[in-house]
Amino acid sequence: MHGKKTLLTLLALGLVSACAAQKPARSPAAFSGASALAFTAKAVSFGARPPGSPAIRKLQDYITGQLKKYRCEVTIDAFTAQTPIGPVQMRNIIAHFRGTSGRAVAVTGHYDTKYMPGINFVGANDAGSSTGFLLELARVLSARPFQNDVYVVWLDGEESFGPWSDTDGVYGSRHLAAKWAADGTLGRLKALINVDMIGDRELGILQDMNSSESLRRLIWATAAELGYSHYFLNDPGAIVDDHIPFIQRGVNAVDLIDFDYGPNNSYWHTEKDTMDKLSADSLQVVGDVVIETLKKLDR
Ligand SMILES: [Zn+2]
Numbered sequence: 001m002h003g004k005k006t007l008l009t010l011l012a013l014g015l016v017s018a019c020a021a022q023k024p025a026r027s028p029a030a031f032s033g034a035s036a037l038a039f040t041a042k043a044v045s046f047g048a049r050p051p052g053s054p055a056i057r058k059l060q061d062y063i064t065g066q067l068k069k070y071r072c073e074v075t076i077d078a079f080t081a082q083t084p085i086g087p088v089q090m091r092n093i094i095a096h097f098r099g100t101s102g103r104a105v106a107v108t109g110h111y112d113t114k115y116m117p118g119i120n121f122v123g124a125n126d127a128g129s130s131t132g133f134l135l136e137l138a139r140v141l142s143a144r145p146f147q148n149d150v151y152v153v154w155l156d157g158e159e160s161f162g163p164w165s166d167t168d169g170v171y172g173s174r175h176l177a178a179k180w181a182a183d184g185t186l187g188r189l190k191a192l193i194n195v196d197m198i199g200d201r202e203l204g205i206l207q208d209m210n211s212s213e214s215l216r217r218l219i220w221a222t223a224a225e226l227g228y229s230h231y232f233l234n235d236p237g238a239i240v241d242d243h244i245p246f247i248q249r250g251v252n253a254v255d256l257i258d259f260d261y262g263p264n265n266s267y268w269h270t271e272k273d274t275m276d277k278l279s280a281d282s283l284q285v286v287g288d289v290v291i292e293t294l295k296k297l298d299r
Helices: 033-044 054-067 124-143 171-183 213-225 280-298
Strands: 073-083 086-097 104-110 149-155 189-196 205-208 232-237 253-257
Touching: 033 054, 033 124, 033 280, 054 073, 054 086, 054 124, 073 171, 086 124, 086 171, 104 124, 104 171, 104 280, 124 149, 124 189, 124 280, 149 171, 189 213, 189 280, 205 213, 205 253, 213 232, 213 253, 213 280, 253 280
Parallel strands: 104 149, 104 189, 189 253, 205 232
Antiparallel strands: 073 086, 086 149
């Protein structure tokens, strides 16, 4: 995600690893944080994954290979982005799980890692965690249909190549928002939930004031009902992320992001963003909240 325009109050995050014991057995249709973490590790194993790289091509093949196992229709939204380092081929991957209500919801996240020549940036949290989270969500949706159509979308090109600007960053979401405006999909969307940097073992999701207020309140209330209020913080922020191109087109959209990653956010966009900083429990918390929210949006 972009560091621009953040107004964080970084509180000490305590109590983060409680409640790990005595979990009831989960059905195959339930979201598994352990499975999401395993998918994340697989994504990270491809190495640095900037847009257009051989590594992200391999990850695309892996994601689409997984989706072939599930009951969904897969669309590759390919385009050429004009970037400060020249034209770059990008691909959003869209998995469409059909419902019966005629309406739709979308859960999105980016799967590119920031182009950082000279350092070995493997991006476990940013964006391995969203990549793996969405793969686990797709697995769950294949076993457990919803009344609304659900689009699960791996967005390319979230990261900027140079200093962030309106034309450098969120390439994939800008492209998809325009495509969905043109084909009418946006008009069917009840909600769009974007996830980013959700694997930190010290999880703390901030309240993004750029998100739709009603959807943000619904999600925070759902987290409270599940006993997860100490992960869904009261801290306000103003985040520029992949939800913004949809917000700008009037979509009911929210960004779920933990932008306090390591001491003074020191793991963010550095070689320290590695798998050992993540936990299955954190992915479980976000998965439980997203699934419960999808159930509410079905009503
Ligand atoms: Zn980032």
